Amino acid sequence: DAMVIQNPRYQVTQFGKPVTLSCSQTLNHNVMYWYQQKSSQAPKLLFHYYDKDFNNEADTPDNFQSRRPNTSFCFLDIRSPGLGDAAMYLCATSRDFGIGETQYFGPGTRLLVL
């Protein structure tokens, strides 16, 4: 009964080679989030979509982009991955955006940059 699905669980890319991570949800939630979590650190929000409205965090590098073609799917594009972009990337959803909303996380995709 997976609700937030991330594939693949592990992704290897080369320095500078564009990579796309995918997330899908079966919850029909309005909001989808992408977080970056580096080793032994807490998750850090990159951006979120409320429906089709994109909201970028102020300190998210331009190298990171996102697409949400429909309610169920959301993609994270890293245009030119550097060694410092190696991390776990977490997708999450919530029914709405606002106080008291619960976020549902996927299992994450671990990105390795060679």
Added chain:
Amino acid sequence: DAKTTQPNSMESNEEEPVHLPCNHSTISGTDYIHWYRQLPSQGPEYVIHGLTSNVNNRMASLAIAEDRKSSTLILHRATLRDAAVYYCIEDNYGQNFVFGPGTRLSVLP
């Protein structure tokens, strides 16, 4: 920056209660307190949240201080599967979650 502070790590024995503290001294009147946990190699999962009153669910209890500047997550009987990093998050209306470093809970058999 995270608005909550938690101990870096705690230890518990299996089948004993665990009290995980969190300070949120800058909390405002309408901010919720959320707790999430992250098991090894998994995404965070929701544990519980509350505003003013103490809250209970099947996973845990949340005790919120009367002045709301601190709260405690209570696991009534810790199991080995409860070993995780526990995050306390201050939920400000219109703002996104900011995860602090959390408390790493070890459960000893």
